[in-house]
Amino acid sequence: MLPYIVKRVLGMIPSLIIISFITFFVIQLPPGDFVTSVQSQVASSGGGMDATTVEALRVRYGLDQPQVVQYWRWIKGFPTGDFGYSLEWSAPVWDVIATRMGWTLLLSGLALVFMWVVSIPIGVYSATHQYSIGDNIFSFLGFLGLSIPDFLLSLIWLVVGTLVLGIPAYGLFSPEMADAPWSLAKFLDLLKHLWAPVIIMGIIGTAELIRIMRGSLLDVLNQQYVTTARAKGLHEKKVIKKYAVRMAINPLISVLGMQIPKMISSSIIVGLVLSIPTVGPIFLRSLISQDMYLAGVILLFMAVMLLVSNLLADLVLAWIDPRIRYE
Amino acid sequence: MKNEEKNYLLTIKDLVVHFHTLEGIVRALEGVSLHLEQGKTLGLVGESGCGKSVTAHSILRLLPPKLCKIKGGEILFRQRDSAEPIDLAKVDPQSDLIRSIRGHEIAMIFQEPMTSLAPIYTVGDQIMEAIMLHRQVSPEQARESAMEMLKAVALAENVVDEYPYRLSGGQRQRAMTAMALSCNPSLLIADEPTTALDVTIQAQILELLMSLQKEFNMAILMITHNLGVIAEMADEVAVMYLGRVVESGAIEQVLGNPLHPYTIGLLKSLPKMGDQTNRRLAPIPGSVPDPLAKVEGCPFHLRCPVYKQKGCDGKELPSVVEPEPGHLVRCVLYY
Amino acid sequence: MQDFKGTAQRITDLYNQQDLSDESIAQQMLQSEQTAEATSQWRLMWRKFKRNRTAVIGGVVVLLFYLTALFGDFVAPYSLEDRMTQYSYLPPQKIRFIADGRFQPHVYGLKSGRDPLTLQRTYVPDPEHKIPIRFFVEGSPYKLMGLFPTNRHLFGVEEGIVSILGTDGQGRDMFSRIIKGSQISLTVGLVGVALSLLIGAVLGVASGYYGGWVDNLVQRGIEIVRSFPPIPLWMALTAALPQHWPPLLTYFVITVILSLIGWTWLARQLRGKVLAIREEDFIMAARLAGASDRWIIFRHLIPATFSHIVVISTLSMPSMILAESSLSFLGLGIRPPLTSWGVLLKQAQNTQVLLLYPWLMIPGFFVAISILAFNFMGDGLRDAADPYTV
Amino acid sequence: MTEDTIILEVNKLTKHFPIYRGFLRKVVGSVQALNDVSFSVKKQETLGIVGESGCGKTTLARVMLRAYEPTSGEVLFNQDGEMINVFSLKKAELKRLRRNIQIIFQDPLSSLNPRKTVLEIIGEPLLIHGVAHGQELKSRVCELLKMVGLSVNHLDRYPNAFSGGQRQRIAIARALALQPQVVLCDEPVSALDVSIQAQIINLLQDLQKDLGLTYLFISHDLSVVEHISDRVAVMYLGSIVELAPSSPLYQRPRHPYTEALLSATPTIDPATRKKRIILPGELPNPSNPPPGCKFHTRCTYAQDVCKTTVPAWEEISPGHWTACHRAKELELRGVGELKSSG
Secondary structure, three states: OHHHHHHHHHHHHHHHHHHHHHHHHHHHOOOOOHHHHHHHHHHHOOOOOOHHHHHHHHHHHOOOOOHHHHHHHHHOOHHHOOOOEEOOOOEEHHHHHHHHHHHHHHHHHHHHHHHHHHHHHHHHHHHHOOOOHHHHHHHHHHHHHHHOOHHHHHHHHHHHHHHHHOOOOOOOOOOOOOOOOOOHHHHHHHHHHHHHHHHHHHHHHHHHHHHHHHHHHHHHHOOHHHHHHHHOOOOHHHHHHHHHHHHHOHHHHHHHHHHHHHHHHHHHHHHHHOOOOOHHHHHHHHHHHOOHHHHHHHHHHHHHHHHHHHHHHHHHHHHHOHHHHOO | OHHHHOOOOEEEEEEEEEEEOOOOEEEEEEEEEEEEOOOOEEEEEOOOOOOHHHHHHHHOOOOOOOOEEEEEEEEEEOOOOOOOOEEHHHOOOOOHHHHHHEOOOEEEEOOOOOOOOOOOOOHHHHHHHHHHHHOOOOHHHHHHHHHHHHHHOOOOHHHHHOOHHHOOHHHHHHHHHHHHHOOOOOEEEEEOOOOOOOHHHHHHHHHHHHHHHHHHOOEEEEEEOOHHHHHHHOOEEEEEEOOEEEEEEEHHHHHHOOOOHHHHHHHHHOOOOOOOOOOOOOOOOOOOOOOOOOOOOOOOOOOOOOOOOOOOOOOOOOOOEEEEOOEEEOOHHHO | OOOHHHHHHHHHHHHHHOOOOHHHHHHHHHHHOOOOOOOOHHHHHHHHHHHOHHHHHHHHHHHHHHHHHHOHHHHOOOOOOOOOHHHOOOOOOOOEEEEOOEEEEEEEEEEEEEOOOOOOEEEEEEEEEEEEOEEEEEEEEEEEOOOEEEEEEEEEOOOOOOOOOOEOOOOOEHHHHHHHHHHHHHHHHHHHHHHHHHHHHHHHHHHHHHOHHHHHHHHHHHHHHHOOOHHHHHHHHHHOOOOOOOHHHHHHHHHHHHHHHHHHHHHHHHHHHHHHHHOOHHHHHHHHOOOOHHHHHHHHHHHHHHHHHHHHHHHHHHHHHHHHHHHHHHOOOOOOOOOOHHHHHHHHHOHHHHHHOHHHHHHHHHHHHHHHHHHHHHHHHHHHHOOOOO | OOOOOEEEEEEEEEEEEEEEEOOOOEEEEEEEEEEEEEEEEEOOOEEEEEOOOOOOHHHHHHHHOOOOOOOEEEEEEEEOOEEEEHHHOOHHHHHHHHOOEEEEOOOOOOOOOOOOOHHHHHHHHHHHOOOOOHHHHHHHHHHHHHHOOOOHHHHHOOHHHOOHHHHHHHHHHHHHOOOOOEEEEEOOOOOOOHHHHHHHHHHHHHHHHHHOOEEEEEEOOHHHHHHHOOEEEEEEOOEEEEEEEHHHHHHOOOOHHHHHHHHHOOOOOOOOOOOOOOOOOOOOOOOOOOOOOOOOOOOOOOOHHHHHOOOOOEEEEOOEEEOOOOOOOOOOOOHHHHHHOO
C-alpha cells in the first residue's frame, strides 16, 4: 500500500505545476490589472490619479514585471505558507481566507456526510425493492433533487424559513451571538443555522448518489458471487450487506473525488445567498475587482482540493478493493 | 416411476416453473420429473434454453422470487436426519429451513469460475464463512477445515489467504468446489462446472469431482450441454428439451440405445472422435423455438424427422413410457 | 410393448436417409422458426422510449418549452422593456375564469396605496372592476420568429395590467420576461452542447478509434481541464470578459466557455462507447473485407455511436442550463439588456428584496422544470439507446 | 481429392504484443502470442488448428490477415501462381488480396452489425470492392443467401431477428461474397448448440466441395477438428507442437501434449470410460514462457534436456511433423488405444 501512496503523491506534482500555471494564466486574462480597477474606482468617485502614482502603485505591487517573473514571485512562497498579498484587503491572502476556508471545508464536509448517510440506505432500499412503490417515489424525488439548482433551493429556504417558519434562515449565527465568545449556547446557535445550508448543498449530490448506488447494486445483485453467497445458506440480509453493498459501493467512492469540488462550487453560491462566510463571496468579489493573488489562490486551492480528494478516493478504493491494491 | 418406494435422495415430480418477463411468460419448466439416488451421479443434458439450469436453481430456490414462480410440482429432498422427505417447492425461499439446507446438505458450483467468488474477500474467508454458518466451530477450527478442504481439492494451503482474482479459472473452480464440499453435503449440484474451462483443465476438475464423490459419498446432479462429460461422469442421465425431460435412464441405456428422436438427433449431430469412416453428420433441422412461444403437444415435433406420425402435434404432451426397465421416454412412437 | 429397438433404428435411419441438403434445411427452418419482423434500430428505440411514461412527459415539456421560446414574442403579453412603473413590484395576479355566470377569464383591477408604516406600495384588487383577458390582442409590435412583423399577442388586456407572475421593481411583467429569458437560457444549452459535441465527438471518437498517442494526448488534456472545479473556473473565465463588450458577443463567448469545459465529459463517454464498439467483430470483419478507416468510421462507428451522442447531448443540457443560470445569477454571465432566467434571478440575490417580493424567484422554477424535463427525457433515451443489450 | 499446389505458406511467423506500463507507456515485457509458426496449406484442403485458450490460434488467424503487423516472419499467398508476401503488400495490393482470403468469426452476435440489414451486411464487401451495386448487388446477395440455406425473404431483416445458427450462415455468406479462395474459420461453431453446430459443419463442407474452397479451421474442439480437417496442427503456448494428417495424428500422436489433449477430451461412448492422462498444472504465462521445450513444465515424459533445449521441428515420418526431443522413442497413445485401456 505504501509504495502505491508514494507513487500517487509524486504523480500529483506535475499536475500541480500545470494547474498553478493555468490558474495564473486565467487570473491574468482580464484586460488591465488591479491598479486599473482601483483607478476606475477612484474615477467613479470623482477623483483622479496621476500617471506617476499609477506607476508607483504598479511597481509596488510588482505589476510592472514580466508575467513569468510575477508568476515566480507568486508561486515561490507557497511551500513556506506565503500565499501572496491581497491588494484589495491589504493583508496576506492567507489571513483573508483562512477562517473562510475553514467554514467552507466544514460545510462541505458535513454536506458530504449527509449525502452518504442518506443516500446509501435509500439506494439499497430502491435496488432491493426494484420497481416497488417506494422505489418509484425515491426515484422521482431523486430526479427532483437532481433538477433543483442549489441557488433556487437557497432562495426558497430563505423565503420559507423567514416568512413561513419565522426562523433566521441566513448567516451562521444569530446577530447577538456573532461576536460572543465560544460557549455551548453559541455552538447550539451555530447548529441551528448550519443544518439547512448543509442539506441544501448536499441535495443534488444525494440524488446523484442514490442513483449510482441503486444502479450499481442492481448490477452487483446479478453477479454470480451473490448467488454463490445465497447458495451457501447465508441470510439474505447478510448477502446484501457483505457481498452486494460492499461491492456496489466502489463507484460511490470513485465519484467522491468529483463530489468534493461540487460541494465547493455549491458553497460559493449557497454562501452568497445565505450570507455565510465561505470563500464564495470573496472569490466573486476578488474576481470582479481583479484582486488577482486572492482569486488565484482560491482557485488554486479548489483545484488542489479536487486533486487531493481524487487521490483520497483512489486510496480508499485501493484500501477496500484488493484488486486495485496489488496492481 | 415404478421405483417410487425406493429411497431416493432427491425426487422431482412434474415441476412447472414460469418466468414473468416484460415480453410475456416464459415457460421454463413444463413438468420435469427426476430422481437421484444417494451417492450417484445424475446428468442433466440439453441444449441452451432447455431449462436444465432453471431446474438446478429451483432445487435450492435460488431463482428470483418476483420473476419466477413455481407453478406446480414437488421437489422432495431427504434430509440427513429425517425419514420423511421435505418438499422444497413449498418452502419459503427466504426461510431458515432452506438456508439450513443450502451449502449444508445441498451445495452448488457454477459455470463461471471467474465470477462465482467475490473478488474482495480471500478464498479462506469465503470458505470459512460457509463452515461457520453450518457447523458450531471456532474461527480457528474453521480455518483449519478450510485449509484441509483446499488440500482435498489439490490446492496449496496458502491459497487460503489469496484473493480469487489471483487464481486461474481452474484453481477458482477448485476453490469453489472446496467451499461447496466444506460442510459435507449429501447432494452437489454442478451447473456446467467445466464449460468455461479448457479440456485439460476440465479433465482435472472432472477427475477431482469423481474422487471427491467417492470420498464424501455424495450424490451429484451434473448439468451440462456436453454429452461427453455426461458419458464420463454420470450413472443416470436425463435429456431435456424445451422444459421437459424427453428421455431418461441409465447412462448405458440412453447413450448406447437412445430412443427419443431428439436424443438420437443429438448423438447423430456429434462428430465422433477417432471415427475414421468420415461419415456425414446428420443434424437436427431447424432450431429451438422462441422461448415466449407456447409449443403444444410433443415439444420436439417441430423439428422431428418423423413428426406427425401419430398426432404428436396435438394438444396433449405425450406420456412417459418405459420400454425397458429404468429407461423412460416421452414419445408417441413407443406407445 | 412393441419392439422399441426397431423403432429407434427407424428414427436413426430417417436421420441418415433424409438427405438434409441445405435447401431442405432452409425449408424446415422456415416452417419451424418464427423470425421476428424487420425492426430497425430507431424503431426499437422509439418503442422502448414510448414505454417510459416519465420520459415521454419530459420530452413533451422540453418540446413545449422550445416552442414557447420560438414564439416567445407572441406568447408574452408584453415586450422585454415594457415598463409599467405604476405597477412596480406587483404580486402575481389571480386569473378568474367565471364572470357573471359564464366563462370569461378576467383579472381584477387594482387600487394602489402605500403602507403607512413601511411606505411600501401596496395593491388591493377591486372585485367590482373586472378586466377581461382578450386573446390575440394587439400590443407592442415585434417580428414573429424575427421575420414577420406583427403586433398580435396570444393574450392581453385592453386596460390596466395582466401579470400572472407579478412584476419587478421597474414594473416589467415577469411572465413576459421569463418567456423572453427562456430564449437565451434554452439556447445557451443548445449552442453549448453543440459546440461541446463538436469538440468532444471529434476528439472522443478519434481518441477511442485510433488509441495510442492520440488517445494519450486527449486523455491528458481532459485530465488537466478536469482538475479544475467547473463553477469556479467558469467564474474566473467569465469574469475576464471585458465589461464593454456588446451583450451578444458576451453571450457567444459564454457558450464557448461553457463548452470548453463541457466537452470533456462528452469526449470521455464517447470514447468509452467507441472503444467498446471497436472491439466488436463486425468492425474487424469490415476491415478484413478491405474497408478503409473512413469507411469504418462513417459506415459503422458513427452510426453506432449516434444514438449515444443523442443521449449524451440530452443529458448534458441540464448542466449547461444550470451553469448559465448560476453564472448570470452571480452577475458573471449574460448581461442586460439580454435577459436569461439567471439574469432575472439576480434581482432575488438581495435578501431584503427577496423577502419582500418572493415572486422574484419564480424564474428559478423554470430552470428547475427545464432541467427536470431534460433529465427525464435523457434517462428514457439512455435506456432506449441500446436496444440490442436488453 | 486435393490438388497438391500450395496456396498459403506461413514462415516463422512471430507475434509479440508489447506490455506497456506507466505514464510514458514504457515497454516492460511482451506477450509471446506466436513463436516461429510455420506451415503450409494446400489448395482445397482443410487445415485444422487446435489448441486450448491462450495458445495463439486466434492471433495466428488475425496476423495472417494482417489485422496486426507481425513481429517477424512472412505469410505467402499463391496469387495466380505467384507467391506474394502478405506483409510486404501496399494498401491497394492488400485490398486486392482481401478478396481472396476471408474470415468467419466465433461469435455470430458480435460479428454482424446489429444496425444493418442482411442485405447491407452481406453486400458490404461487394460495395467496398466496387463489385456490384443496386439491383445487381441485391441479386448477388440473394444468390449468396440461397447458397447458405437462408430464404431470400430475409433480405431486409436485422440480425436480431435470427437465431445463432442463422446468424452464422449470414456471416458465412458475407465471407463468401467476394468469392475467396481461402477462408479462415475462427471457432465458427463453438458458440452454437450441438444440433446447430452439425448444420453449420455440413454447410461448410458442402460449400468447400462446391466452390473449391481452402479452409483454415481453428477450434478448441478436437472432435470437430478431426471431423472436418485433412491435416491438423496442434498449438501450445504460441507454437505448433505437432502437425500431421488427421488420421495419424489422432491414432498415433507423436507429441505428449497431443496425447494429453486427446485423452482429456470426453467421448460419448458409454461402453468405455477411458483412463485419462491428467496434465498437471496450468498453462504458463505467455509473457514469461518456460525455457527449453515450453511444454516441459506439464509433461510427464520430460527429461533434463527438455528444460534447457528447444526441441527441433522435425518431420518424423512423411508429412508428420513434431517438436519433441523424445518423439522417436515415446510410444504415445492415440484415440483408439485410450478407449480400450480403460
